[in-house]
Amino acid sequence: MDSLDKLLEQSETQLPREVSLKQPVMAKIKARQQRAKLINRSLFTCLGLLVLVAVGAAAAGNFGKVIFLGSHKLSSVPAHPLLYAKALLEAAPWPAIAVGIIFTVVILMLKQLRPALAAHSARMAMTLAGALALTATASAATLATVGSAPGAAQQELVRVVNGVGYQQTTVGGQTYEFDSGLTDNQVRAQIENVKFRQLDTDLQVAHGSADGGTLSCLCKVAEVNGATIRLKYTYTGEGALPPNPEYLTLTDKTLLLVGATKAPKLELQPDDLVIVGPAADLKSIAYISKLDLSLDDYLWHGHFSGISNAHRSDGKCYNNEADLCPNISNPITALDVANADPVPPGTEIREVYGTILAIDGSTLKLKNGSGTVWTFNLGKYMESFDAKPGDGLRVEFWQPTNDLGNHNVDDESIDIFNMNLTKDKAALLIRDGKLNLNPKRPIRSIQLVVGRN
Amino acid sequence: MSANETFSGYMDINSAMDEKAIIDRVIGGDDESYGQLIEAYQRGLVRYIFTITKDIDMAEDIAQEAFIKAYDNLSKYNPNFKFSTWLYKIAHNQALKSLRKPPALPLDEDFEIPMEDQTADKLDIEVREATVRQAVSELPDHYRMAVNLHYWDKKDYEEIATIMDVPATTVKTWLYRARQEVKEKCSGLVG
Numbered sequence: 116m117d118s119l120d121k122l123l124e125q126s127e128t129q130l131p132r133e134v135s136l137k138q139p140v141m142a143k144i145k146a147r148q149q150r151a152k153l154i155n156r157s158l159f160t161c162l163g164l165l166v167l168v169a170v171g172a173a174a175a176g177n178f179g180k181v182i183f184l185g186s187h188k189l190s191s192v193p194a195h196p197l198l199y200a201k202a203l204l205e206a207a208p209w210p211a212i213a214v215g216i217i218f219t220v221v222i223l224m225l226k227q228l229r230p231a232l233a234a235h236s237a238r239m240a241m242t243l244a245g246a247l248a249l250t251a252t253a254s255a256a257t258l259a260t261v262g263s264a265p266g267a268a269q270q271e272l273v274r275v276v277n278g279v280g281y282q283q284t285t286v287g288g289q290t291y292e293f294d295s296g297l298t299d300n301q302v303r304a305q306i307e308n309v310k311f312r313q314l315d316t317d318l319q320v321a322h323g324s325a326d327g328g329t330l331s332c333l334c335k336v337a338e339v340n341g342a343t344i345r346l347k348y349t350y351t352g353e354g355a356l357p358p359n360p361e362y363l364t365l366t367d368k369t370l371l372l373v374g375a376t377k378a379p380k381l382e383l384q385p386d387d388l389v390i391v392g393p394a395a396d397l398k399s400i401a402y403i404s405k406l407d408l409s410l411d412d413y414l415w416h417g418h419f420s421g422i423s424n425a426h427r428s429d430g431k432c433y434n435n436e437a438d439l440c441p442n443i444s445n446p447i448t449a450l451d452v453a454n455a456d457p458v459p460p461g462t463e464i465r466e467v468y469g470t471i472l473a474i475d476g477s478t479l480k481l482k483n484g485s486g487t488v489w490t491f492n493l494g495k496y497m498e499s500f501d502a503k504p505g506d507g508l509r510v511e512f513w514q515p516t517n518d519l520g521n522h523n524v525d526d527e528s529i530d531i532f533n534m535n536l537t538k539d540k541a542a543l544l545i546r547d548g549k550l551n552l553n554p555k556r557p558i559r560s561i562q563l564v565v566g567r568n
Numbered sequence: 569m570s571a572n573e574t575f576s577g578y579m580d581i582n583s584a585m586d587e588k589a590i591i592d593r594v595i596g597g598d599d600e601s602y603g604q605l606i607e608a609y610q611r612g613l614v615r616y617i618f619t620i621t622k623d624i625d626m627a628e629d630i631a632q633e634a635f636i637k638a639y640d641n642l643s644k645y646n647p648n649f650k651f652s653t654w655l656y657k658i659a660h661n662q663a664l665k666s667l668r669k670p671p672a673l674p675l676d677e678d679f680e681i682p683m684e685d686q687t688a689d690k691l692d693i694e695v696r697e698a699t700v701r702q703a704v705s706e707l708p709d710h711y712r713m714a715v716n717l718h719y720w721d722k723k724d725y726e727e728i729a730t731i732m733d734v735p736a737t738t739v740k741t742w743l744y745r746a747r748q749e750v751k752e753k754c755s756g757l758v759g
Contacts, residue, residue, distance in 0.1 A: 119700075119747055119750065119751060120719070120747075122696055122697060122700045123700060123704070123715060123719040123747070123750070124719045124720070125697050126696075126697045126698075126700040126701040126704060126719075127615065127701075127716075127719070127720040128615055128618060128619055128701065128704070128705070128716065128720070129701070130611070130614060130615055130618060130624060131624050132624060134610050134611050134614045134628065134631075135610070136606055136610040136614070136628065136631055136632055136635060137603045137606045137607055137610065139632060140602075140606050140632050140635045140636060140639075141599070141600075141602070141603055141606070143632065143636055144599060144602070144636060144639055145599070147636070147640075148599070226643070229640070230637075230640035230641070
């Protein structure tokens with residue numbers, strides 16, 4: 116090495132003072148570590164709080180209900196794992212979960228993030244404040260979901276689980292179930308059918324009629340002309356509307372809307388669908404309800420029939436090609452009718468569905484869904500009745516618009532002729548609020564129609 | 569000067585193994601061991617930064633920041649390089665940032681280095697040292713940094729190139745030119 120190199124080596128820059136960095140650097144490092152520890156602890160605390168909130172909200176809210184459904188009932192129904200999963204996702208306490216995931220990621224990356232977050236007190240304070248705000252917001256949002264209404268998937272799951280594959284709907288506080296294979300329109304039609312039946316019952320109650328009086332017409336408003344309202348029959352049954360449907364003409368002197376709401380006057384427009392309750396004098400007082408339904412799929416199950424006077428004055432049936440209606444003066448034989456046969460139009464129907472408990476001579480005991488045991492004395496018609504205990508049975512009561520006469524059935528337990536069809540009893544007839552329109556079990560049908568002489 | 573200090577101001581860490589052992593202990597949680605690294609490199613680091621900033625307070629502050637930053641990122645330190653090289657690079661970047669100097673430095677890649685002079689100095693060492701010191705302080709910044717790192721911190725061309733983020737050939741050129749300029753300024757002293 117030459118002398119210049121040597122001189123350069125020996126000529127290092129002189130510092131104006133001695134350097135001692137160890138103490139200040141170590142002090143700063145210690146302070147940063149303490150800030151980092153505080154951040155770490157705070158993040159874990161926030162995460163722990165969020166877990167508690169999430170678990171609490173899940174247990175108390177819809178998530179817990181879905182879990183309960185799955186643990187208690189899902190195995191007993193046709194499997195719906197996708198629907199169950201969808202309901203769980205829908206009901207999960209997502210705000211807490213989402214923020215919890217964020218905190219978890221930050222904690223996992225804390226080693227890399229620590230230098231930035233713990234650099235100085237201000238940044239540490241901002242980090243803590245942000246974590247606290249995020250935790251509070253997520254917790255509040257999660258707790259707010261506890262009382263929230265269940266989502267679509269949850270509702271569907273409840274319907275599926277409770278209905279063992281049947282769709283369900285609740286109308287007016289009562290639950291109705293329908294075959295799961297129906298189209299949306301058919302379900303809608305059946306729901307309207309149920310509503311219709313409720314209105315029917317309400318009308319009867321409003322009218323004060325017993326089992327004898329029922330609806331006068333299911334009609335469409337053809338014309339509203341001042342005080343005059345002309346109604347056209349609308350039921351179709353299996354066939355088309357009669358070529359010249361009869362009109363009812365009402366006045367609007369007193370029109371009462373019954374059902375869910377009672378109003379002194381009902382505003383009607385042409386094409387409105389109404390059912391008219393029985394009245395002694397249709398020109399002065401009519402109990403009427405306006406319906407919002409379509410009749411297109413109404414008769415699919417053959418259970419609905421247009422409510423009107425089944426026969427004209429000459430004995431012929433309305434809207435029926437047969438000359439004789441089932442409920443004209445001669446009594447009706449108890450028929451063994453296959454399930455799919457439609458009910459002839461022009462009659463009102465009540466039904467009981469249940470399981471045959473015992474058959475003794477001409478008496479049959481039937482237990483319905485609510486546990487009520489009905490006893491029917493079918494008399495001579497038992498001879499042609501092919502059924503045994505354990506069979507499902509649907510007993511339909513065809514009820515004409517006029518009073519029933521006691522001609523064919525003597526029954527000590529059920530006095531169908533003098534039944535006061537209050538709303539409660541009507542509900543019982545619809546299997547405790549569940550209208551089973553298409554039962555799965557093999558059944559025989561008996562249609563007991565009592566006409567009058 | 570303590571037994572462990574060289575005339576350049578280093579507290580010797582006896583070997584790369586010692587340094588690695590210290591770093592491993594710090595990473596393992598023994599923060600107090602980091603103090604050994606601070607003591608080993610503090611003087612040289614401050615001096616190097618001082619040659620850039622010419623302000624002792626700023627130099628100390630930047631040195632502290634460099635030590636803290638090195639501590640924060642110790643887990644990322646590549647043991648294939650010397651710790652001092654890594655530390656100096658951190659400090660170098662911090663210093664330039666503090667001065668808001670543009671990072672670009674002339675490369676002079678095509679310059680050819682002629683043979684070294686053999687003239688020996690004849691004047692009194694102290695006078696010559698002071699003169700040389702003065703001449704070095706008047707060098708352009710990048711020459712001065714290279715001189716500091718090479719002659720006082722004992723860095724080789726590769727290490728200096730890493731610290732200053734330039735090719736090793738450029739470092740070599742700078743050092744040659746630095747020597748030439750010092751020689752011119754100290755003509756008659758260094759021959």
